[in-house]
Amino acid sequence: MTVVLRDVRLALGDRVVLDAINLATPPGRITAVVGPNGAGKSTLLRACAGLIPLERGTIAVAGRPLGALARAELARAIAYLPQERAVHWPLAARAVVALGRLPHDDMKPEAIDRALAAMDIVSLADRPVSELSGGERARVLVARALAQEAPLLIADEPTAGLDPAHALALFSCFQQLATEGRTVIVALHDLSLAARFAHHVILLANGRVSASGPPRDVLTPRNLEPAFGVTMLCTIVDGLPIVAPVATLP
Amino acid sequence: MILRCALALLALVLSPALAAAQQAKPQRIVSLNLCTDILLIDLVAPERIQALSVNATDPLISPVAERARRFKRVHADAEEVLALDPDLVVNAEFTSPATASLLQRIGRRVAEIPMAHDIEGVKKSIARMAEVTGEAAKGQAIVADFDVHLSRLVAGLPSTASRPTALIYQINGIASGTGLLEDQALQLAGFRNLAPALNPDAGGRVALEAIVANPPDLLALAGPSEEYRTVVADTLAHPAIAAAMKGRATIVLPWRDWICGSPYIVNAIETLAKTRRELAARRPPA
Amino acid sequence: MKAAQPYVMPALAALTLVLALASLATGPAGMSFGGTEQAWLIFSEIRLPRTLLGVLVGAALGMSGAALQGYLRNPLAEPGIIGISGGAALGAVLAIHTGLAASFAIGLPLGALAGAAGAMAVVLWLAGERGGPITLILAGVAVASLTTALIALVLTLSQNPFAAVEIVYWLMGSLGDRSMRHVWLAAPPILLGLVVLSRLGRDLNALTLGEEVAANLGTSLLRLRLLVVTGTALAVGAATAVSGTIGFVGLIVPHILRPLVGHVPSRLLPASALGGAALVLAADLGLRVISPGGAMRLGVLTALIGTPFFVWLVVSTRRELAP
Numbered sequence: 001m002t003v004v005l006r007d008v009r010l011a012l013g014d015r016v017v018l019d020a021i022n023l024a025t026p027p028g029r030i031t032a033v034v035g036p037n038g039a040g041k042s043t044l045l046r047a048c049a050g051l052i053p054l055e056r057g058t059i060a061v062a063g064r065p066l067g068a069l070a071r072a073e074l075a076r077a078i079a080y081l082p083q084e085r086a087v088h089w090p091l092a093a094r095a096v097v098a099l100g101r102l103p104h105d106d107m108k109p110e111a112i113d114r115a116l117a118a119m120d121i122v123s124l125a126d127r128p129v130s131e132l133s134g135g136e137r138a139r140v141l142v143a144r145a146l147a148q149e150a151p152l153l154i155a156d157e158p159t160a161g162l163d164p165a166h167a168l169a170l171f172s173c174f175q176q177l178a179t180e181g182r183t184v185i186v187a188l189h190d191l192s193l194a195a196r197f198a199h200h201v202i203l204l205a206n207g208r209v210s211a212s213g214p215p216r217d218v219l220t221p222r223n224l225e226p227a228f229g230v231t232m233l234c235t236i237v238d239g240l241p242i243v244a245p246v247a248t249l250p
Numbered sequence: 251m252i253l254r255c256a257l258a259l260l261a262l263v264l265s266p267a268l269a270a271a272q273q274a275k276p277q278r279i280v281s282l283n284l285c286t287d288i289l290l291i292d293l294v295a296p297e298r299i300q301a302l303s304v305n306a307t308d309p310l311i312s313p314v315a316e317r318a319r320r321f322k323r324v325h326a327d328a329e330e331v332l333a334l335d336p337d338l339v340v341n342a343e344f345t346s347p348a349t350a351s352l353l354q355r356i357g358r359r360v361a362e363i364p365m366a367h368d369i370e371g372v373k374k375s376i377a378r379m380a381e382v383t384g385e386a387a388k389g390q391a392i393v394a395d396f397d398v399h400l401s402r403l404v405a406g407l408p409s410t411a412s413r414p415t416a417l418i419y420q421i422n423g424i425a426s427g428t429g430l431l432e433d434q435a436l437q438l439a440g441f442r443n444l445a446p447a448l449n450p451d452a453g454g455r456v457a458l459e460a461i462v463a464n465p466p467d468l469l470a471l472a473g474p475s476e477e478y479r480t481v482v483a484d485t486l487a488h489p490a491i492a493a494a495m496k497g498r499a500t501i502v503l504p505w506r507d508w509i510c511g512s513p514y515i516v517n518a519i520e521t522l523a524k525t526r527r528e529l530a531a532r533r534p535p536a
Numbered sequence: 537m538k539a540a541q542p543y544v545m546p547a548l549a550a551l552t553l554v555l556a557l558a559s560l561a562t563g564p565a566g567m568s569f570g571g572t573e574q575a576w577l578i579f580s581e582i583r584l585p586r587t588l589l590g591v592l593v594g595a596a597l598g599m600s601g602a603a604l605q606g607y608l609r610n611p612l613a614e615p616g617i618i619g620i621s622g623g624a625a626l627g628a629v630l631a632i633h634t635g636l637a638a639s640f641a642i643g644l645p646l647g648a649l650a651g652a653a654g655a656m657a658v659v660l661w662l663a664g665e666r667g668g669p670i671t672l673i674l675a676g677v678a679v680a681s682l683t684t685a686l687i688a689l690v691l692t693l694s695q696n697p698f699a700a701v702e703i704v705y706w707l708m709g710s711l712g713d714r715s716m717r718h719v720w721l722a723a724p725p726i727l728l729g730l731v732v733l734s735r736l737g738r739d740l741n742a743l744t745l746g747e748e749v750a751a752n753l754g755t756s757l758l759r760l761r762l763l764v765v766t767g768t769a770l771a772v773g774a775a776t777a778v779s780g781t782i783g784f785v786g787l788i789v790p791h792i793l794r795p796l797v798g799h800v801p802s803r804l805l806p807a808s809a810l811g812g813a814a815l816v817l818a819a820d821l822g823l824r825v826i827s828p829g830g831a832m833r834l835g836v837l838t839a840l841i842g843t844p845f846f847v848w849l850v851v852s853t854r855r856e857l858a859p
Contacts, residue, residue, distance in 0.1 A: 075754030457564035490581035
């Protein structure tokens with residue numbers, strides 16, 4: 001499912017958050033959106049999920065503009081995972097995951113079980129989320145998005161609070177989704193993970209696209225240092241790309 | 251000749267005293283309470299009344315509503331009262347105590363009139379009001395008329411061994427109990443007050459169910475509920491009461507006639523006596 | 537935590553039925569159903585309306601409490617506390633004292649409905665889009681205080697010698713001495729309100745994960761707000777119009793039942809309707825046993841039970857509620 005943004009401009013209140021955004025995310029691929037705090041990553045993801053109106057420009061999903069999709073269609077097409085990890089009532093983990101089936105108005109147990117297994121929380125299924133650790137709760141919420149079985153998954157910082165093992169597991173899950181033909185758009189702070197797992201990277205800075213393309217083209221010191229204001233070490237160790245911040249620029 | 255001179259001399263000597271006695275009658279009277287309004291308006295000339303209470307013109311509770319319209323009206327508020335510069339303030343005993351004591355402390359003359367709970371009390375209230383307003387003679391006349399009117403009303407009432415029962419039903423489910431003026435009115439008219447038999451609580455409330463289970467021969471509603479202009483009067487029109495009283499007598503006994511221990515209780519007694527005779531006519535002789 | 541216990545709904549239904557039967561059998565005139573005309577009169581014109589109103593009012597307050605808590609994601613939300621009952625009472629008082637209620641048969645519940653909807657709109661506006669749970673409660677308290685003061689003002693200005701009695705009537709509700717007329721007046725809007733609120737289950741479930749995820753899952757937040765306001769106004773408005781303000785039912789019932797339905801908002805809605813009916817019936821029964829004359833009012837009893845409950849709830853959820 002291709003997501004194409006044309007000339008997108010978005011303001012929140014008086015502040016212009018995104019401007020002159022033109023990009024296309026390839027279908028069946030993992031696209032990482034990176035950039036410093038305040039660059040507009042979360043806003044871009046929300047816009048792609050159809051949650052905020054645009055001031056200018058269009059966003060089209062699989063060729064159809066977001067505005068043309070009925071609410072129910074949109075819910076089945078896009079699964080959105082926000083940064084906020086709110087669960088207002090202490091539901092059991094399984095019940096939270098089951099909420100992902102709401103757009104389909106069914107309780108397909110296979111979808112729920114598959115999601116639980118993919119995030120390694122089968123043993124936690126009957127425990128209330130209020131009793132789980134931060135990382136376990138995060139995995140429950142990802143499982144909810146997986147249970148939606150939507151062709152497009154948009155996730156905002158899904159690895160925040162996850163230990164390395166589970167962060168890796170999450171990305172291998174995303175890779176599995178990509179192999180199945182689904183599109184994944186992920187906002188990340190961990191540039192090494194982006195370098196390793198993303199097929200396509202978008203670097204946002206000050207609400208504009210600073211660079212976009214395959215990781216080896218985008219995640220270079222020449223692109224990253226002006227955007228982040230730090231010197232970067234970009235190297236490959238044992239075949240794995242490492243992108244690490246070194247020191248703040250004067 | 252000497253006699254005429256002596257009489258003239260006597261008149262001369264006594265006249266200042268007479269004049270003083272004339273001036274001792276209060277000329278600027280303010281009434282703080284509905285009950286004193288009613289007594290006052292029948293006792294003194296209108297020019298001597300400075301103001302009546304705000305309730306005096308409410309037709310629901312005041313039997314002198316029409317006549318009271320011409321007078322200024324005042325709340326039981328010391329400042330408002332003082333602005334009228336009264337030489338006598340009349341108040342019902344045990345009401346607005348703060349206002350009354352404040353006015354007294356400032357040096358105004360305040361007369362507390364006792365409220366009546368029975369016929370004798372009505373006569374005492376009239377007498378007391380007459381005394382403080384300097385109309386003792388007029389007061390006696392009113393009491394005498396009252397007595398005459400009363401005895402005429404209850405004369406020739408059918409006397410049967412078993413009196414029919416009656417209930418005076420007010421808003422909020424309260425039924426007039428014993429020891430009240432309206433209770434005595436019932437008895438004078440030949441009824442027996444059913445309220446004590448219906449298990450009233452401390453506040454005088456009687457359960458709706460109790461009335462339906464044991465309906466009185468006469469139900470006297472304290473005023474038709476529409477006149478009350480309040481939702482709490484809905485109980486007066488409850489369908490269960492209407493149904494329970496089918497085949498029995500229901501009358502309206504306007505609250506204004508017995509809310510205060512005033513001579514207007516005769517209106518209530520007149521209505522009750524009339525109903526008593528009607529009931530006796532309907533029933534076979536006991 | 538176990539999933540929803542399957543016995544919850546049948547148990548609540550049975551409890552409500554038993555309490556309803558007990559309510560029909562309780563009263564100052566005793567239980568003698570000797571088939572006399574008077575016994576039938578007491579049953580059909582006094583006890584039946586009282587019982588039916590207990591069920592209707594209880595269900596309205598219980599379900600709207602559950603709906604409000606689900607919508608506002610706030611366990612302290614309740615029609616009384618956030619000023620909706622107060623708005624309804626104010627609307628009713630205005631309808632009566634402007635003569636509207638006398639001109640139209642449905643003038644009274646209409647006024648109460650408008651008052652309830654208005655109060656809710658004001659609270660939502662005051663609390664703002666992103667208002668936290670404490671902000672909401674504060675906005676509700678402000679509206680509740682304002683409506684109480686306005687009720688007293690209107691009644692005082694009405695120059696009615698019974699103003700004080702009527703103020704008590706509205707602020708501390710009661711089911712006593714009602715007739716079937718009240719039942720016919722209140723039943724249609726309450727039932728309609730319950731139907732509207734019961735359609736919100738899916739969206740309230742989605743809201744568990746926040747507004748953005750709920751929108752992603754297909755919830756129209758605007759439609760949800762509209763339905764919550766409409767359903768609550770209908771149910772609470774009509775209930776308050778015939779019984780005065782009865783508080784805390786919508787607070788206590790959802791809180792007690794929530795663990796029993798696995799904390800799932802959609803399951804809590806019908807359960808709270810039955811639970812509310814049961815609670816009001818039980819409280820009203822208790823009242824009739826303690827003070828048969830009717831001096832003690834239902835609103836006073838629910839406030840006596842509800843206020844300490846509310847305090848305990850605030851204390852025990854203090855951490856989660858910190859804005």
